[in-house]
Amino acid sequence: MQISAFIGKPVLTRTGEHLGYVTAVRFARDFSRVSCLVCADGEEEEFFLPARAILSAGDAVFAGGQRFASAAGVESPVGRAAYLSTGEALGTVADLETEPPSLIVRGARGDIRIPVAQAAVGESVVVYPSEKQRRAAGTSARPAKRSPVKISPSVPAAEQAAVRLGGADLLGRTVKRNVFDDGGNPVARAGERITTETLRRARLKNRLLTLAVNTLTDPERT
Numbered sequence: 001m002q003i004s005a006f007i008g009k010p011v012l013t014r015t016g017e018h019l020g021y022v023t024a025v026r027f028a029r030d031f032s033r034v035s036c037l038v039c040a041d042g043e044e045e046e047f048f049l050p051a052r053a054i055l056s057a058g059d060a061v062f063a064g065g066q067r068f069a070s071a072a073g074v075e076s077p078v079g080r081a082a083y084l085s086t087g088e089a090l091g092t093v094a095d096l097e098t099e100p101p102s103l104i105v106r107g108a109r110g111d112i113r114i115p116v117a118q119a120a121v122g123e124s125v126v127v128y129p130s131e132k133q134r135r136a137a138g139t140s141a142r143p144a145k146r147s148p149v150k151i152s153p154s155v156p157a158a159e160q161a162a163v164r165l166g167g168a169d170l171l172g173r174t175v176k177r178n179v180f181d182d183g184g185n186p187v188a189r190a191g192e193r194i195t196t197e198t199l200r201r202a203r204l205k206n207r208l209l210t211l212a213v214n215t216l217t218d219p220e221r222t
Contacts, residue, residue: 001034001057002104003076003096008206010060011039011049020047021203022061026073031101031116035073037061048072077103079212082114082125085137093125094213106213176214181205188214 003025011019020041028035037049048068055062082090082105091107101116103125117131120139128134172193179188179202187207188198194211202211 001098003078004209005057006037007209008203012060012062014062014064025076026071029074031096031098033098036068036071038071077121077125080124082127085126085128090127092213179207179210179214181207
């Protein structure tokens with residue numbers, strides 16, 4: 001299961017009632033399973049759906065049971081820079097799989113799949129040749145505990161999702177490459193700056209994750 005299977009998907013009850021949409025995914029410490037989905041309702045109010053409440057996930061997420069009062073689990077490393085233990089840049093974490101736990105890193109040579117056991121996950125991701133070498137270096141595959149990002153309740157959920165997707169606000173960043181929807185229509189053009197309208201479009205077209213990976217490594221600001 002990949003994180004991209006969830007981002008932007010509508011959330012429905014068993015009877016078809018629309019609860020909202022998924023803005024982020026949080027994981028167990030070893031990234032072996034989903035801990036909860038971070039969602040927003042029609043009024044852009046945030047709510048948290050525990051993994052046990054997920055009945056199925058396809059074109060939509062069907063949910064039953066109670067919601068969490070607060071987010072559980074650790075943040076996704078999507079959008080963080082990845083490096084070899086020798087210092088060579090690999091690219092950016094573009095996605096995450098839980099079975100087996102793997103990071104999908106997108107770089108100049110395309111996508112590569114890296115077992116989480118070989119990676120030290122922090123503000124950036126350091127990849128070792130083997131789990132044994134990672135352990136010998138005294139690092140853990142589990143992310144260090146981080147203070148939660150404080151976001152004003154008045155900020156729309158789409159903008160909150162931009163903060164969570166990479167630990168940085170996407171607003172004002174430059175789009176590096178064109179982002180299109182499934183029909184080939186532009187969601188964001190290369191060279192344009194991210195606005196709240198861009199985020200809204202990306203969410204509606206299920207392209208929030210693509211937009212985040214496309215822009216998070218760009219340090220430019222308005």
